[in-house]
Amino acid sequence: MVLTRTDENELLTALYGGVAEAEPWRLFAWRLLARTEADLCHVCLRPSAGISWQSVAQALDRGAPSDLLAPAPPREPMRPGRVYSGTELGESTLWARHMRVIAGEAGELSLSLFRAQGDFSASDSALLASLAPHLVIALRTWSQLERERARATLTGQELAVFGGGWLLLDAQARLLDCDGESAALVARGRIMGRAADGRLRLLLPEAEALLGGMIAETGTPEPRAGWLWHDPPMQMLVMPLPERPGWLFAMARYLIRVRSLARPAPARAHILSDLYRLTPSEAKFAARMAGGASIAEAAKALDLTVETARNYSKRVYGKTGAHGQADLVRLLLDGVGGALPGREGDPL
Structure with a gap:
């Protein structure tokens, strides 16, 4: 079955958009529930072999029995990309359709639909089968985003422990991105802040003058160091950035590295x-x-x-x-x- 334009607009946009949501694929589950007139839609994933399956999205129709539960299908015998009925997998209490996809190191995802009354049609099964390659792509994208989120979290924690931080600015000193600790400083507005036009403002006059001087220089300026604040003592290094691939670095022109000189608490x-x-x-x-x-x-x-x-x-x-x-x-x-x-x- 070829996905219709409506399926692409309703299902695929929710599927691909779901990788960036706090609850991935929740909207996709609701839309698939409505599309197939199911009572319950359940999405589970297993990040890698050896880790138990985790429920990531579930949609229950308001008219469905309140005690309707989704039995976990025996996933291991299921061939990737093939749609199974509940009876094929030994289920007898519900009408169901199940599918499992594998995305290599990104892990596995299972999709299940249930009805309290009335079996699913062949077109419902064909729809699920048509979604299989899209589920694989979505799972790979989600896995990569999760990996990058984890790396960013660990990097931010390390910077915070050792009293460091960073900020990316464009050619007009507009703030493009920064680590969590620097974002907190900007939000508090005591050491640095953000003007209405997005420009980074450094509240220590000598720090603002140093940054302004670099922005005003023609050509490629040399890295400059100075005091960002005196109490608590914080230093900064302003560095021009070479051109790099990627939309963020295409706009970024300066990197400010921040270093707090306040010592962390002694080790236990x-x-x-x-x-x-x-x-x-x-x-x-x-x-x-x-x-x-x-x-x-x-x-x-x-x-x-x-x-x-x-x-x-x-x-x-x-x-x-x-x-x-x-x-x-x-x-x-x-x-x-x-x-x-x-x-x-x-x-x-």
């Missing part, structure tokens, strides 16, 4: 113990020192004598290879131990 003691094979007591002492406490202050906080604390410091320096407290602070906070913020009450 058990992380230091894992990294440097410190005893629990040594790890607690090292965490105090990494937080800026003196030997005497750490001793008081941990109920140690000053002499015992000095012995701890020698053992900690020996195990970590640090040469003094300043080197210990740098070593502990610049490593992965500094990437796990302390909880309230830490560094105990």
